[in-house]
Amino acid sequence: MVMEQLDELYRQVILEHFKNPGHAGTLDDAQVKADGANPLCGDELTYHLKLAGDRIVQIRFRGKGCAISQAAASMLSAQLEGKTVADATRVIETMKSMMQGRDPDPAVDLGDLEALAGVKKFPVRIKCAALSWNVVESGLRDYGQRSEDRRQRSEKA
Amino acid sequence: MLDAKALRNDFPILSRTVHGGKPLVYLDNAATTQKPRQVLEALTRYYSETNANVHRGIHVLAEEATIAYEGVRQQTAQFLGAPSPRSVIFTRNATEAINLFANAWGRTALKPGDQILLSEMEHHSNLVPWQMLAKATGASLTFLRITDDGRLRLEELDQLLTSRTKLVAITHMSNVLGTINPVAEIASQAHRRGALVLVDGAQAAPHLPVDVHALGVDAYACSAHKMLGPTGVGILWAREPLLEAMEPFLGGGEMISNVELTSSTWNEIPWKFEAGTPNVADVVAFGEALAYLRRVGLSAIHEHEVALAAYAVERLRGVDGVTIYGPHGKAACGGVVSFNLEGLHPHDVGTVLDSEGVAVRAGHHCAKPLMRRLGVAATARASFYLYNTQEEADRLVEAVKATKLFFGRPAKVAL
Numbered sequence: 351m352v353m354e355q356l357d358e359l360y361r362q363v364i365l366e367h368f369k370n371p372g373h374a375g376t377l378d379d380a381q382v383k384a385d386g387a388n389p390l391c392g393d394e395l396t397y398h399l400k401l402a403g404d405r406i407v408q409i410r411f412r413g414k415g416c417a418i419s420q421a422a423a424s425m426l427s428a429q430l431e432g433k434t435v436a437d438a439t440r441v442i443e444t445m446k447s448m449m450q451g452r453d454p455d456p457a458v459d460l461g462d463l464e465a466l467a468g469v470k471k472f473p474v475r476i477k478c479a480a481l482s483w484n485v486v487e488s489g490l491r492d493y494g495q496r497s498e499d500r501r502q503r504s505e506k507a
Numbered sequence: 508m509l510d511a512k513a514l515r516n517d518f519p520i521l522s523r524t525v526h527g528g529k530p531l532v533y534l535d536n537a538a539t540t541q542k543p544r545q546v547l548e549a550l551t552r553y554y555s556e557t558n559a560n561v562h563r564g565i566h567v568l569a570e571e572a573t574i575a576y577e578g579v580r581q582q583t584a585q586f587l588g589a590p591s592p593r594s595v596i597f598t599r600n601a602t603e604a605i606n607l608f609a610n611a612w613g614r615t616a617l618k619p620g621d622q623i624l625l626s627e628m629e630h631h632s633n634l635v636p637w638q639m640l641a642k643a644t645g646a647s648l649t650f651l652r653i654t655d656d657g658r659l660r661l662e663e664l665d666q667l668l669t670s671r672t673k674l675v676a677i678t679h680m681s682n683v684l685g686t687i688n689p690v691a692e693i694a695s696q697a698h699r700r701g702a703l704v705l706v707d708g709a710q711a712a713p714h715l716p717v718d719v720h721a722l723g724v725d726a727y728a729c730s731a732h733k734m735l736g737p738t739g740v741g742i743l744w745a746r747e748p749l750l751e752a753m754e755p756f757l758g759g760g761e762m763i764s765n766v767e768l769t770s771s772t773w774n775e776i777p778w779k780f781e782a783g784t785p786n787v788a789d790v791v792a793f794g795e796a797l798a799y800l801r802r803v804g805l806s807a808i809h810e811h812e813v814a815l816a817a818y819a820v821e822r823l824r825g826v827d828g829v830t831i832y833g834p835h836g837k838a839a840c841g842g843v844v845s846f847n848l849e850g851l852h853p854h855d856v857g858t859v860l861d862s863e864g865v866a867v868r869a870g871h872h873c874a875k876p877l878m879r880r881l882g883v884a885a886t887a888r889a890s891f892y893l894y895n896t897q898e899e900a901d902r903l904v905e906a907v908k909a910t911k912l913f914f915g916r917p918a919k920v921a922l
Binding site: 355356359360365390391392393394414415416417418419472475478 | 526851854855858859862869870871878884885913
């Protein structure tokens with residue numbers, strides 16, 4: 351069996367995250383709760399993020415789906431926990447541009463997420479990996495909007 | 508018996524290789540089938556020699572195009588056992604055929620409180636149009652349940668058929684489970700209660716002899732591209748009196764008899780339902796597909812696929828961790844084998860199979876309610892056709908084993 355191409359998609363670190371995902375679970379007191387799905391393949395992810403000020407202090411996720419989607423969720427959690435929202439957003443933007451075939455900004459530390467570089471050669475699987483950061487991004491965006499609304503209301507009051 | 512190896516010579520695509528020289532094993536025939544050169548040549552020949560618009564020209568090309576197009580309507584009627592070509596309507600696909608019937612029949616025939624009876628194993632194409640129709644008319648949907656191994660619970664049919672049931676819309680063969688439903692029996696029960704029966708034959712017409720007259724149904728939909736023909740051609744057959752009574756689906760050219768500024772009268776059936784320039788070239792080429800299928804013989808094709816599926820099922824059952832869905836070996840089943848590998852999502856399975864040259868479908872197969880009923884998010888599906896061989900079934904099984912090995916490699920560290 352010619353494995354090179356497959357090995358590039360399913361790098362060892364991806365398979366390890368798939369088999370033993372870190373950050374699995376839920377957080378009752380999370381400020382950000384977001385979920386998403388790839389309706390065509392049935393990948394599902396729910397993220398809980400706890401924030402202190404502008405810093406993500408804890409991340410947990412629950413999900414089911416293919417190895418790529420679940421490994422990406424685990425790797426993204428590991429990479430974003432402890433980061434400020436601005437830094438987390440930079441990681442997400444970097445992953446997006448990587449999937450579009452651009453070289454990632456070397457200034458951004460991607461950690462294990464770098465192993466997902468092989469996914470871009472499998473166009474039908476990009477959405478599997480992208481589900482994780484799309485869910486986190488939309489959760490953070492909603493949270494930012496809510497915070498902004500609160501600030502404006504308190505200014506008026 | 509049919510000689511699949513000899514038939515393969517007619518299908519140019521089957522000799523191509525993928526992923527660095529691996530022979531293609533095409534097992535995604537329930538999604539679409541490959542085309543024999545007879546169909547490909549007919550397509551080129553039509554555009555090279557005949558191309559014209561149909562039904563309205565006075566020149567020789569238009570006349571030839573019309574004769575060819577209407578000839579395939581005649582062929583299709585014969586293929587389906589329909590008494591007259593007047594009852595055969597060409598659409599874009601089976602989905603559009605069902606939508607045509609749902610709208611043209613349902614919007615005038617149904618009133619609030621009426622019921623449409625479907626089953627839990629329907630493809631979205633035989634579910635969503637009825638949901639839309641129910642919403643528009645105030646009718647409701649009821650469902651014939653299935654057993655855990657994927658057969659209809661026919662014993663519940665009598666109870667579900669009430670005086671309010673106006674239509675039973677059911678698949679002839681499940682695109683996921685392979686189950687072949689006893690359509691004739693369902694039709695006779697439905698008719699006793701005064702309900703019409705529409706059959707989604709997208710997976711049956713390509714694979715087994717279909718005779719709408721013998722089945723006793725009222726409408727039948729199928730799709731040319733799943734039966735060796737080009738994409739872009741669907742077929743709706745329905746009983747003539749039904750079609751006569753139905754309002755048009757789409758309005759425009761071709762479907763009218765007379766047009767005033769504020770009103771129009773309709774053309775005769777079937778043209779009343781074929782607004783605009785039809786897909787002439789693909790219909791003409793579809794005629795070659797029908798001729799090809801008739802030459803090989805639908806009974807022989809069915810036998811060949813059933814044998815291949817039974818062989819694949821038996822070998823896959825011997826692989827630890829494989830779950831197979833559908834009533835294989837217990838009830839009538841076609842050449843569709845849905846399966847899952849323990850602990851793996853079918854997309855990962857599909858990707859590894861693909862790297863071995865084996866093309867299968869992985870996903871919900873446009874049957875999400877059925878996936879939920881089976882308790883899975885998705886399945887991998889191998890589906891056979893007349894050109895598939897036992898060696899290809901073997902390659903499927905070997906690739907499934909390779910998938911297990913690939914993902915079975917131990918993880919080095921716990922994270």
